[in-house]
Amino acid sequence: MITVAEAEKLVLAQVREYGTQTLPFEQALGYVLAEDLKADRDLPPFNRVTMDGIALKYASVKKGIKIFRIKATQAAGEKPVELAQEDECIEIMTGAVLPLSADTVIRYEDLEISEGKATLLPAEMKQGQNLHLRGADKKQGDMVAKAGVVVSPAVISLAASIGKSQLLVKTVPRVMIISSGDELVDVDETPSSFQIRKSNSYTIKAVLKKHNINADLLHIPDDPVITRQKISNCIQNYDVLLLSGGISMGRFDYIPQALEDSGVEKLFHKVAQRPGKPFWFGRHGQSGALVFAFPGNPVATFMCLHRYFLTWLNATLGLPAKKVTYAALGNDFTFKPELRYFLQVTLQTNEQAQLIAIPVEGNGSGDFANLADTEAFLELPMERSEFKKGEVFRVWRFTD
Amino acid sequence: MITVAEAEKLVLAQVREYGTQTLPFEQALGYVLAEDLKADRDLPPFNRVTMDGIALKYASVKKGIKIFRIKATQAAGEKPVELAQEDECIEIMTGAVLPLSADTVIRYEDLEISEGKATLLPAEMKQGQNLHLRGADKKQGDMVAKAGVVVSPAVISLAASIGKSQLLVKTVPRVMIISSGDELVDVDETPSSFQIRKSNSYTIKAVLKKHNINADLLHIPDDPVITRQKISNCIQNYDVLLLSGGISMGRFDYIPQALEDSGVEKLFHKVAQRPGKPFWFGRHGQSGALVFAFPGNPVATFMCLHRYFLTWLNATLGLPAKKVTYAALGNDFTFKPELRYFLQVTLQTNEQAQLIAIPVEGNGSGDFANLADTEAFLELPMERSEFKKGEVFRVWRFTD
Known part of the structure; x- marks a missing residue:
């Protein structure tokens, strides 16, 4: 491990x-x-007017001119009209090009306009005001x-x-999401009293959709021949296989054998974590296809998907490593096994801007009903079993 | 204001x-x-086995039986097989239904299996172990x-x-995003030296897409008759009109008049904020259509979209008010005007789990080139102009 x-x-x-x-x-x-x-x-590609008003030469105002004849009106998108006289101005609109012969814009609020003339009202004024300069x-x-x-x-x-x-x-990888086992029926089917409905595949697909991956879904029945055919076919046609369940020591788990027969090399199996201890990871030597085989437990699948697959995807797409985010534990928490524990939490900030992680109560790692209330996993170190309110740990937000 | x-x-x-x-x-x-x-x-709908191994009666083990005859093998999805004798067990797989006659599962790791018999290895054992109980x-x-x-x-x-x-x-509202003005050309067109390309409409559309709103886009040229027709048509066919630019005092801004002519009532115009001071908001009495008219400045549009439209959308969809998130200012910052300032920031947490907002340097509110580096707006109060490193303010993350 x-x-x-x-x-x-x-x-x-x-x-x-x-x-x-x-x-x-x-x-x-x-x-x-x-x-x-x-x-x-x-x-901007030109000296852009940022207020509706008039464009003029600042020097004219400095000379004491207060009344300006409106030579033309220039809308945004129109060719600029140039000033010829020092007591002329151009009535000009936001987004328009400042004429080369002007250097300053005075907004309507600081003007009185009548009979084709603009009179300056007393107002503070700076050369070059109300402009967003080219470049x-x-x-x-x-x-x-x-x-x-x-x-x-x-x-x-x-x-x-x-x-x-x-x-x-x-380009994002081509992903096939694989479920297996005769105990699973589809969402529209009525399960017998010893069957349940498929759900993990849909969760994975939904998470991947947020990352622009439109994954395909495949269900493999408990049959060794079909399993071998399907797995072998997937290895050739997809970059990544995401499995949930089916990789265990069980007599009817034909998938490990099919992976081996298809030339997929195991890179590791079992990680010292909860949930998700039986996580299996492998690679097909020839095609380079990768196999992430998550445990069937829905919370384990969800955690491994975020903690490993999305981390890998992020690196594969050449993005910088995700910023490490820390949160302070909101309550005392105990976890005895010598495993790194991924605690389901909701997040809030207090008035000191500290990020607080509040544990979501649950029945353990299989309790996916709480996942709907969970915003993140808090990653608690393996070496300890007592975690105190206020202690700070790394947090994995689902929206990051 | x-x-x-x-x-x-x-x-x-x-x-x-x-x-x-x-x-x-x-x-x-x-x-x-x-x-x-x-x-x-x-x-779960039944007592679900969580480890591959054997199912047996705990009482038999208590009696000292160590070797169990494997009566049958039961896969997940199969009808359970019942035990008849106290020295019998069922070889059973993860996900299978626990037979009514059994109460405990022993995993393969704690067994030796040969010749149809399972021998218990010394291991800790609890009644009811390796089960996820019905309900x-x-x-x-x-x-x-x-x-x-x-x-x-x-x-x-x-x-x-x-x-x-x-x-x-x-159901999400039907949204029309409206740009206007002859200075704007489409992305594929070559602008003249006094034109620029449309961009705000695409930004808004992209943000809305994340909220499952597939907005339509409309560009209105500077023509009063066309403007009136188009606005009036939109009011009848959309729930929300999002405008960027075109609501100012300019001589060629035909939109305010067209809105008035179409029966849209102004609810407010101008907010004491930067960017986004000229934000205009109105309602059509009869249809109930709403008009959010954002200033043309791209950063203002972006801020108003997040601060007002998405807040409104959240409430309209019946979601609880967004959790207030606080962040501590990473550097000293000065902003003199008596306006609430929305500072572009990136976010990180320090090792005390405190959320830190680092201002993104820019040339002011029109500098949308920095928006690509921005993760959030920090909302700085109007009453002050000096903001010190470490002080805590409300933050609006774009991913929330």
């Missing part, structure tokens, strides 16, 4: 590269950007978003503003 | 009810559940997820396990 740290290291040693693909920029949300985005022009945000060629970031709504906005309607993003 | 608190109150006074709809459970991810989910059977998680009819929660992967799992393949969820 290995430790959580060793398991993480072995999983991270299997980081893969699945290439890139081009997507329409709006569909790229949540993918990892695989190219640098650079400004195609200065941002103030970025110069042409400057980086606006670096390869390796997640395409967020802000990146979508940046892509739009520099005219990148197609984005190169990292 | 009203305060942020007043603006929030006025927005929240316009909470709406858009009814419910039924979705296949997998598609319900991220929607708000509109029905209670109750266990259709006990969970231990939930009894038939117990609530497993309450109406009013967001459908998370865990709720998907619960729905699957109780056979709810269709879920009743809250």
Whole structure:
């Protein structure tokens, strides 16, 4: 049995590269950007008016001129109109280009306009006011978003503003989620008194959907021949197999044998953790396909998915390691076994901005009914069994 | 001008009810559940074996029997086989139903099996061990997820396990995102030297997508007749209009007039905040449609969307008010104007589990290039201008 740290290291040693693909920029949300985005022009591309009012020369005001003839009205999107006389101004709108002959904008609130003339009201005034100068945000060629970031709504906005309607993003792995065993029936079926419904596969699929992975689902019945065929087929056609259940010492668990027959090498089996102790991880030498076989217990599956698969996915997509987040335990907690314990918690901050992890009461690691109330796992060290209120541990938020 | 608190109150006074709809459970991810989910059977529905091994009567072991004849092998999903003799056992697999005549499971690790017999190895043993008892998680009819929660992967799992393949969820509002002004061109077009590309609409659409709102986009040119027609049409066909830009005092901002002509009543205009001071909010009396008109500045739009629209959406969908999260300022910061300031920050926790907000350097509220690095807004009170490192303020995370 290995430790959580060793398991993480072995999983991270299997980081893969699945290439890139081009997507329409709006569909790229949540993918990892695989190219640098650079400004195609200065941002803003011109001296941009930020208030509706008039544009004029500051020097004219300095000379004492208070009444300006409105030479023209210039909307945003219109070609600028230039001033010829020092007592002229241009009535100008937010978003418009400042004429080269002007340097300052006075907003309507500080003006009186009548009969084609604008009269300055007493107000503070600075040369260059109410302008967003060309290139103030970025110069042409400057980086606006670096390869390796997640395409967020802000990146979508940046892509739009520099005219990148197609984005190169990292391709996500092809994932098959496998359930097995004749005790499982589908959601729409009526289970007999000794059957239950499949649920883990749907949980995994839902979590992966948030990461833009549209995983396929497969159920394998308790039959050695079918199991071998299906597993072998998956190994050839998918990058990752995520199994929940079916990897145990049981007489009807045909999956370990099928994995072996298909050439999948075990990299580890069993991790000193709860839930999730029987977690099995392997690799197919030739195809490079990876097999994460999670225990069938729903909470174990959920924990291993977040703690190992998503950590691996993050590294595989070239994202920086997740920021380590700490939370303080909200209540005393005891856990005796010599295993690292992943405690289901909800999170809140107190008025000192300290993140507090409140344990979710449950019947143990199999109690997935509490998972709906859980926001994170608090990772409690193996070496101890008593954990005191206020002590700080690493926390894994499901939304991170 | 009203305060942020007043603006929030006025927005929240316009909470709406858009009814419910039924979705296949997998598609319900991220929607708000509109029905209670109750266990259709006990969970687990039977005394469930949690380790591969043998099932036997504890009393037989107490009597000193050490060798048990394997009467049958029972897989998960199979009808249980009953014991007839006290020295019999059933070889049994994880997930199987415990026979009524047995009460305890001994795992393979604590056994030696040969020639149809299982011999107990010395090991600690408790009556009822290695079982997950019927109803231990939930009894038939117990609530497993309450109406009013967001459908998370865990709720998907619960729905699957109780056979709810269709879920009743809250219908989200129909949203139209409106940009306006002849200075804006589309992402694929080449702007002239006095034009820029549309970007805010795409940002808003991307944020809404995360909330399962598939918003439509509309661009309105600077033409009073077209503007009136389009606005009037939107009011009739959408629940919410989200505008960015176009609501100012400018001569070519035809939208305020079109809104008035269409019967939209202004509820407020201008909030004592930066960015986003010119935020305008209104309601159509007859249709109940709401108009959030955000300033054109991209950071202002982003902030108002999170601070007001998503707060309103949350309440409209019947979710509890968002948990207030606090963060400590990571650096000293000065902001003089008498406005509530929304500071762009990144977040981290220190080893005391305190959430620290690090200001993102920028050129002011128009600098949307920094938005890609921003994780949250820290909300700094209006009454002060000096904010010290370590002081704690409310924070708005974009992922919450």
